[in-house]
Amino acid sequence: MAGFLVINLVFPAPRAAAPRLSLVVGLHSFGLAAIRRMPSLRLLAASTAACGAAGLVLAACGASLAVIATASGVAPGALLLGSVRWSLRTP
Helix, strand or coil, X not given: CHHHHHHHHHCCCHHHHHHHHHHHHHHHHHHHHHHCXXXXXXXXXXXXXXXXXXXXXXXXXXXXXXXXXXXXXXXXXXXXXXXXXXXXXXX
């Protein structure tokens, strides 16, 4: 929670809340991949962080909330569900 308060001071845009969350989740997933020794999580981490970064760029450019939400919320969710499905299918 304190992290979001600090980020709000640096980038005070309520339209960028979902992209910030997506970026933070993606970046934290790199640490999780290292700790759990699961290199396959790096691709998911990079993809999620990229979606968050794209959402931040869209928010800074004044894109509509629907576009921002799709880039930084729907896309990372689909990536996460796809990665879970893929991991359950492969031995």
